[in-house]
Amino acid sequence: MSVGKKTPIQPALHKVIMVGSGGVGKSALTLQFMYDEFVEDYEPTKADSYRKKVVLDGEEVQIDILDTAGQEDYAAIRDNYFRSGEGFLCVFSITDDESFQATQEFREQILRVKNDDHIPFLLVGNKADLADKRRVTFEDAKQRSDQWNVPYVETSAKTRANVDKAFFDLARKISSRKYRSEAQEESSPKKSSCCIIL
Numbered sequence: 001m002s003v004g005k006k007t008p009i010q011p012a013l014h015k016v017i018m019v020g021s022g023g024v025g026k027s028a029l030t031l032q033f034m035y036d037e038f039v040e041d042y043e044p045t046k047a048d049s050y051r052k053k054v055v056l057d058g059e060e061v062q063i064d065i066l067d068t069a070g071q072e073d074y075a076a077i078r079d080n081y082f083r084s085g086e087g088f089l090c091v092f093s094i095t096d097d098e099s100f101q102a103t104q105e106f107r108e109q110i111l112r113v114k115n116d117d118h119i120p121f122l123l124v125g126n127k128a129d130l131a132d133k134r135r136v137t138f139e140d141a142k143q144r145s146d147q148w149n150v151p152y153v154e155t156s157a158k159t160r161a162n163v164d165k166a167f168f169d170l171a172r173k174i175s176s177r178k179y180r181s182e183a184q185e186e187s188s189p190k191k192s193s194c195c196i197i198l
């Protein structure tokens with residue numbers, strides 16, 4: 001029976017922004033997710049956007065990815081990028097402590113621009129294949145993500161480990177967030193009319 005079944009006109013679009021210091025693997029993760037290949041020498045100053053159709057929990061959705069590349073040092077450009085994002089993959093390299101420290105600043109900037117403590121956000125420790133060069137422990141990263149109340153995931157753009165997981169977990173958070181806020185919007189007029197009557 002198809003009666004009453006909702007058919008979306010267009011697949012939902014979830015806007016993801018890649019943030020993190022230069023060289024941590026934002027482009028490599030994006031390209032691995034998009035095209036199933038490890039690109040070792042992507043132009044470090046090039047920001048670009050991508051779109052991929054995926055099936056998320058049985059529903060077709062589009063994931064829009066903005067791969068930033070340092071232009072966000074300019075506050076105005078950065079704020080525009082961040083404002084357009086519905087979810088953030090905040091990437092550092094497990095081989096580089098400075099890149100881990102830098103995630104703090106990215107987190108603060110994002111919260112400032114979005115003005116939303118519950119913005120969909122994942123802390124991503126990339127280059128997990130380079131175990132012998134690890135400088136950031138899993139525990140330290142997990143502790144930070146717990147403090148922020150966000151998930152922590154370790155990925156490798158080289159081996160593809162957890163790459164789909166990072167994007168899908170974030171898209172899932174964006175999706176549930178949207179439905180929740182739609183539900184709130186639907187319920188709030190009732191509340192206010194109720195207050196007027198009283």
Ligand SMILES: Nc1nc2c(ncn2[C@@H]2O[C@H](COP(=O)(O)OP(=O)(O)O)[C@@H](O)[C@H]2O)c(=O)[nH]1
Nearest residue numbers: 022023024025026027028040042127156157158
């Ligand atoms: N071994 C390893 N190298 C990586 C990984 N991700 C990125 N790289 C390398 O790190 C360098 C910087 O990656 P890139 O994606 O350009 O970093 P971005 O500046 O954050 O976009 C490149 O030489 C990549 O080949 C990874 O998961 N494992």
Ligand SMILES: [Mg+2]
Nearest residue numbers: 026027044069
């Ligand atoms: Mg890049």
